[in-house]
Amino acid sequence: MSTYGRAPSTPSQGLCPTCRSRPITKGFKHCSRTCATGSSTPRAPPPPPPASSTPSRTPARQAATGGSTYQTTLILTPVAVRRIPLCPVCEEKPPNPGYKHCSIECAIAEKAVKVAQPVNLIRMWLCETCGEKLSASGYKYCSPECSRKALSIEDAFSQLSVSNSSIGPRKCIIEGCDKAEWKPGSKYCGNACRAFGVILQLDPACLLCETFPKMNKSYFCSASCSNKALDNAPVLLSVPVGHQALKTVTDQWTKEWKHTPNPPQIRFMWLIVQNRALHNAFESKLQAIDASHNFKAEGMFPANERRRWHGTKRECTVGDPGTTPTGFCKSPTCSMCIVMQRSFDKEFCAAGSMFGKGVYTSGTSSKSHGYVKQVAPSRYRAMLMCRVLAGKAKKLTQADHNLLAAPAGYDSVRGVPGGGLNYDELIVYDNNQIRPLYLVIYDSS
Numbered sequence: 242m243s244t245y246g247r248a249p250s251t252p253s254q255g256l257c258p259t260c261r262s263r264p265i266t267k268g269f270k271h272c273s274r275t276c277a278t279g280s281s282t283p284r285a286p287p288p289p290p291p292a293s294s295t296p297s298r299t300p301a302r303q304a305a306t307g308g309s310t311y312q313t314t315l316i317l318t319p320v321a322v323r324r325i326p327l328c329p330v331c332e333e334k335p336p337n338p339g340y341k342h343c344s345i346e347c348a349i350a351e352k353a354v355k356v357a358q359p360v361n362l363i364r365m366w367l368c369e370t371c372g373e374k375l376s377a378s379g380y381k382y383c384s385p386e387c388s389r390k391a392l393s394i395e396d397a398f399s400q401l402s403v404s405n406s407s408i409g410p411r412k413c414i415i416e417g418c419d420k421a422e423w424k425p426g427s428k429y430c431g432n433a434c435r436a437f438g439v440i441l442q443l444d445p446a447c448l449l450c451e452t453f454p455k456m457n458k459s460y461f462c463s464a465s466c467s468n469k470a471l472d473n474a475p476v477l478l479s480v481p482v483g484h485q486a487l488k489t490v491t492d493q494w495t496k497e498w499k500h501t502p503n504p505p506q507i508r509f510m511w512l513i514v515q516n517r518a519l520h521n522a523f524e525s526k527l528q529a530i531d532a533s534h535n536f537k538a539e540g541m542f543p544a545n546e547r548r549r550w551h552g553t554k555r556e557c558t559v560g561d562p563g564t565t566p567t568g569f570c571k572s573p574t575c576s577m578c579i580v581m582q583r584s585f586d587k588e589f590c591a592a593g594s595m596f597g598k599g600v601y602t603s604g605t606s607s608k609s610h611g612y613v614k615q616v617a618p619s620r621y622r623a624m625l626m627c628r629v630l631a632g633k634a635k636k637l638t639q640a641d642h643n644l645l646a647a648p649a650g651y652d653s654v655r656g657v658p659g660g661g662l663n664y665d666e667l668i669v670y671d672n673n674q675i676r677p678l679y680l681v682i683y684d685s686s
Contacts, residue, residue, distance in 0.1 A: 348433065414443065429454075435462075445485060448478040448512055460486075460512055470514045475582045476566040477511040477559075477680060486510070490626055490679060493548065493606070499664070500607035508621060509682040511560055513581050519676065523628070526673040530632040530652055545631040545652075548678070549602035549667050552612030553577055555623045560682045575616075577623060577680075585675050595661070596637065596654050597644025599668040600675050602629055608664040615685070626679040629667055631655070638662065646670045 255264050257272035264272060271277040327343075328336050330351050334343035342348040413420050413430035415437050420430035428444075429435045435453045439446040444454035447462035449470050454462060460478070461467040470476060480487050487510050498504035530544040537543070555577040557570035569578040576589075585600045594601065603609050606624070613622050632652025638660040647653050647670050656666035669675050 414438070415441075442483070445483070446481070448480065471517045471520060473566075474514045474516040474520075475569070476514045477564065477568065477581070478514060478566065480510040480512055480679070486512075486679075490681065494681070494683075497550075497605050498607045499605055500610070504606065505622070505684040505686060507681055507683045509560060509562070511564070511680040511682075513625075513677045513680055515582070515584060515676065519584050522673045523630075523676050526671065527630055530630055530674075533652075534633055545634070547604070547629045547631050547667060549604055549627050549629045550606050550609035551580075551600075551602045551625045551627050551677070552609040552614075553580065553625070554614040554616065556616040558617050558619050558621075560623050560680045561619055561621055577625070580625065580677055581680065584677065585672055587670060587672060593642055595640045595642065596656060596666070596668045597642055597670075599644065599654070599670040600672070602627055602667050602675070603665055604667070605664040620685055621682045622685050624681045624683070625677045626681055628676050628678050629653075629669060630674040631667060631669075632674075634667070644668075644670070 257263050257265050257276050259271055259276035266272055269277070325335050328334050328341075328347050330342060330347035336343050340348070342351065411422050411425070411428075412418075413422055413434050414428045415430075415434040418430060418434055420434075422428055423430055429438060432453065438444045438454050439452065447453050447455050447466050448460045449466040450462060452462070456462060459467070461470065470478065487507075490510060491507050494507055495504050527544045527546065534545075536545050553576040554574075556572050556575035557578065558564075559568050559570060559578055559581075569582055572578065587598055587600050590598045590600065609624055610622070613624055615622055630652070633650070634653045634655040635648045635651040636655050636657050638657050640661055644654065653670070653674070654668045656662050656668065658664060
């Protein structure tokens with residue numbers, strides 16, 4: 242019996258049951274991994290063969306088979322293709338490894354629909370330290386180096402976490418989000434909801450990135466933003482209306498304005514960020530003074546730190562509307578811009594000052610206003626709110642024009658009203674005991 246025209250399809254003949262054209266691999270059921278993968282996929286009916294693939298029988302072969310004719314058909318079975326999951330939002334690109342979506346935009350778009358809020362493009366799922374690279378799958382940071390640098394962030398949340406550990410994780414405070422907060426006391430489940438918390442004004446924003454909520458007792462959302470501000474210093478960062486810092490300064494301004502019944506209104510406020518060297522020198526001085534006396538036992542802040550006003554000359558309009566973060570003027574005699582960039586220097590103290598050569602501040606805002614001098618035309622006036630390390634202060638009511646340093650055993654001099662002084666003064670004789678904190682812009686009248 243002739244075997245021509247019989248399709249080789251049975252495994253008993255040693256051919257692959259999928260492609261039916263190649264022998265099976267020894268010890269397996271198929272000829273290759275491709276055929277093995279496609280074995281479970283239903284095979285489509287073979288397409289009609291093209292004319293060129295149906296050869297006619299040659300005369301020699303016709304004679305060998307008794308003159309009969311035959312046709313051979315090449316049966317091709319499509320190989321199964323493994324389906325790659327796509328982003329559920331755009332349905333065009335595969336998701337990033339470890340995530341549901343292909344990009345930040347798609348992730349935020351899905352979140353916006355879920356909580357019925359407008360889409361705001363934010364940096365989500367980026368390393369919380371460097372803020373540039375994608376964090377590793379299941380982690381907050383892109384590398385061990387960034388993880389170690391973020392220890393300060395973990396410490397900032399440690400006390401909050403311990404106090405809430407008995408309660409356990411709560412639900413994210415964003416309405417419509419069903420996830421638990423990422424850490425007890427953190428209030429949010431992740432960066433996307435943290436950003437929505439700022440949009441919904443649930444928390445004040447970081448003064449640098451203006452995207453995520455600031456950390457407790459800080460102006461920034463992370464060590465990354467804090468470090469960037471110091472690296473780019475000196476800079477001015479706008480403090481928005483409604484920020485707790487602005488409310489606190491306004492309350493102190495109003496309460497301590499004593500020269501006229503109604504104080505002028507504060508219009509703008511800027512956080513002054515000075516370079517890392519000045520920042521570190523001040524922090525070192527704070528620790529040294531604090532170690533010399535137990536201020537905490539007396540209910541004081543470390544090193545008896547105080548917030549005091551300082552009025553000086555402004556030759557420009559820095560701080561007025563239109564000011565940029567680096568909008569300091571270049572004048573060598575603009576005391577305001579010099580202090581904000583380089584801090585204070587007691588050598589510029591006016592000769593014959595009441596308590597000698599030092600840096601003078603006051604808790605009375607209207608008293609410091611008397612030293613404000615505006616040179617360039619402006620409808621506003623500017624004053625500095627400063628951090629002053631008073632330490633152990635010597636109280637004086639009478640003038641001492643010869644002082645060049647704080648009296649022995651003291652860190653500063655406190656001028657008390659009475660005698661020749663009408664309003665309080667606080668004087669330090671070490672440049673590292675004082676730093677400008679805020680630039681306060683208020684009405685001229």
